[in-house]
Amino acid sequence: MTVYTSGTDTTHLPPMSDQARLGQNIYQDKNCIACHQFYGLGGYMGPDLTNVISTRGEAYAGAFITSGTARMPNFDLSPDEVSALVAFLSAVDQTGTYPPKNYAVAWNGTVSQEDDPR
């Protein structure tokens, strides 16, 4: 337990809001992970959403969630549910950067990342 949670403290971030927690539940209840990824982990039908808020913006994400696309169905979510999902995606967005942009590869194949937010 200590090993694999080592270094995962996010004391530099505000605690997850109630709205974001609601969004987290919706994300699970609609099984969004079947198609989307966080940090490259998840399904490949849709894009990785780790930094969708900082790269595309809340309005963009909200519009996609509300209307759906050719590849993603419209889940008929209420405006409150859409806001909650956007709040959850914002919370995830603050945890780090994926894919890493600033990194260095050493001779032995290891990689040091310089865009770790901690």
Place this chain on the structure above:
Amino acid sequence: MRLGMLALAAGMFFGVIGGFQFLFPEFLQEFLFTKTRPLHVSLVISSIFLIAIGGIYFYLPRQCRLPLFSVKAVSLHFWIFLVTGLAIIACYLSGQFGGREYFEFPPILSLPIFLTWILFGVNYFNTVRQDTESWPVYYWMWGTGIVFFFITYTEAHLYLIPYFRENMVREIMVQWKSYGALTGSWNMLVYGTALYLATKISGCDKYARSKLAFGLYFLGLFNLMFGWAHHTYLVPSDPWIRSFAYFVSMTELFIFGKIIWDWRSSLEDWQKNRHCNAYRFLIAADIWVFVNLGLALIISVPAFNLFTHGTHITVAHAMGSTIGINMMILLASVFYVIREELPNEVHARCSKQLRSGYLLANLSLAVFFVALILAGIGKGNYDGGSFQEMMLAIRPFLVAFTVSGVTMMIGFWIILWHGFRLMGKIMESDGIAEPLPA
């Protein structure tokens, strides 16, 4: 084992539907990919457990001469597993989720799954402890698989505790640690079965009692416990975890080298035993171990992982391992049991069809595997621009992936049909369902 074969046949069918949905997102809109994916994954994973556990319940009383501690517990195990499985399928079909990736069903349904593993564990350990001599390595592997499944499946549910749930990074780390180790635990059940079969087919006990066998077992256990972190190289956590996982992954090179060595020396045996279906499946598994371990070693190097992580190359590794290694070993187990119980039946009636199914499944898997790697290279070059354009660019590979998925399913269905039918004959004749009482 028959239920496992049914689950595999159905799981592959949902996988093919999912493949078509990748190409044509409008295909079966009322039956979303959010349903087909968990149906595919859960049915295939359950087939691994069902066939592996069915084999262990067969081998212990029939061939290891260890009467089962409780025959009733076997029956209870089966029925709880079946009813829970049907409930999970019903949840998926009705869109009732609430769990995490790979266990998307409502977490309350995990309680009966825990119960079945307690039943299995108690029954298994009380059965094998009757063997007062030193245990062969496959007893240790099966036991380790049972214990670690229980531990890692528990870890996979830590997200229900706020300490984990309210920290996304911690939750992802724990989730993927548990999945990596959980895969290692079912590999212990499957590889234990492979070693059991190798011992019995060759008639040579040294495979299961040598220092090398135990050395590889401990190496596998070490990887099970510490080799999971290559899934999470890019998740923010302590850098030393990545370096350690990298080191642990590289220890698999020993296994890799040993496989090449053994494979070369086993060619003569293979030629001598070409009549044996079980041996044929084991040889296929051996080749796929070689291919998949090679890919695993590459993607475990952090510098390469930067490019391959989050792409279809990871899927190629997962599918190649599950289908090429686990399924081939488990089908070897199925046809070993059939051959033991019905020595003449396979060759008299269906050896040609089995051979066709075997070749079709393996050749299709090769195309499937390469198509996924090529799609992964395409995705690895994705610069974060239009996702649709990237998907269009890799479409030819996804077409090859889907078409080979269809032919692979046909190949496996041919094999599974004969396996299912012949197992049915055995049950009619002497009843595998009634193992020796204690």
